[in-house]
Amino acid sequence: MDTTDTIDGYATAWQGGVVAEKDALPDWQPLTAELAKRSLAADDPTGWFEPLYAAGRSGSVKMPWERRAASPPLVDALAQMKAEGRTAVVVGCGLGQDAEEVARRGFRTTAFDVSPSAVQIARERRPESAVTYVVADLLDLPAGWRHAFDLVVEIITVQALPPARQPEAAAAVAGLLAPGGDLLVISSARLEPDPIPLQQGPPWPLSRNEVQAFAVAGVRATRVDLVPTPSGSAWLARFTRTAAHT
Numbered sequence: 001m002d003t004t005d006t007i008d009g010y011a012t013a014w015q016g017g018v019v020a021e022k023d024a025l026p027d028w029q030p031l032t033a034e035l036a037k038r039s040l041a042a043d044d045p046t047g048w049f050e051p052l053y054a055a056g057r058s059g060s061v062k063m064p065w066e067r068r069a070a071s072p073p074l075v076d077a078l079a080q081m082k083a084e085g086r087t088a089v090v091v092g093c094g095l096g097q098d099a100e101e102v103a104r105r106g107f108r109t110t111a112f113d114v115s116p117s118a119v120q121i122a123r124e125r126r127p128e129s130a131v132t133y134v135v136a137d138l139l140d141l142p143a144g145w146r147h148a149f150d151l152v153v154e155i156i157t158v159q160a161l162p163p164a165r166q167p168e169a170a171a172a173v174a175g176l177l178a179p180g181g182d183l184l185v186i187s188s189a190r191l192e193p194d195p196i197p198l199q200q201g202p203p204w205p206l207s208r209n210e211v212q213a214f215a216v217a218g219v220r221a222t223r224v225d226l227v228p229t230p231s232g233s234a235w236l237a238r239f240t241r242t243a244a245h246t
């Protein structure tokens with residue numbers, strides 16, 4: 001089935017292949033809109049993720065952000081990297097496809113998500129996994145994770161947070177990066193200058209300036225590419241932390 005995941009602003013197929021739908025479960029996107037609306041009205045930027053994954057787990061909707069494999073741009077980036085003896089963290093890891101690929105390449109990998117159900121599904125699917133899956137909130141990270149990871153992977157998590165929280169979220173992602181490490185950011189791109197109104201998301205795709213916002217406090221961009229995707233365009237951006245800034 002060739003499904004285009006419009007809620008993320010670009011195709012899930014481009015991300016790694018959707019999983020064939022064997023049944024007639026309702027799509028998860030309408031529930032997303034309903035849950036997110038309620039959550040945002042309560043000024044809770046992340047409250048909608050857990051009930052959404054729980055609905056996927058119980059089978060009342062198709063599993064959100066389900067895909068067959070790791071994101072292809074991540075796979076390409078990993079092919080250029082040394083993994084041995086290095087640590088990695090996957091932000092907003094969802095069902096764990098990207099984290100598993102990072103670990104398979106040899107990184108000592110931690111992956112976290114704000115949704116306990118997502119983390120539980122990721123663990124249950126792969127009881128032998130080398131990944132340490134953790135429930136954690138990007139907006140309130142454990143202090144011990146600061147500058148702790150040689151590779152940081154962020155794929156479409158920041159764009160799933162309201163625009164007003166995105167600068168804080170981008171800075172928190174950057175804060176995970178160790179001196180000399182690599183940060184990979186993949187996000188849907190917003191080419192129009194005007195911000196997306198709160199009610200029109202999620203997601204709220206990032207402008208070029210918003211992608212540049214990952215370059216804070218000793219972190220600098222090494223490349224920011226705009227690439228076409230089946231349903232628009234996306235940023236593939238790489239950053240590093242200069243060894244001098246600790």
Ligand SMILES: C[S@@+](CC[C@H](N)C(=O)[O-])C[C@H]1O[C@@H](n2cnc3c(N)ncnc32)[C@H](O)[C@@H]1O
Nearest residue numbers: 049065092094113114115137138139155157160
């Ligand atoms: C759009 S989904 C993408 C999931 C996965 N990165 C992927 O590419 O398939 C965003 C993910 O980030 C998680 N998330 C959102 N806000 C978060 C936060 N503040 N801290 C940790 N995880 C968060 C959600 O639960 C969800 O799994």
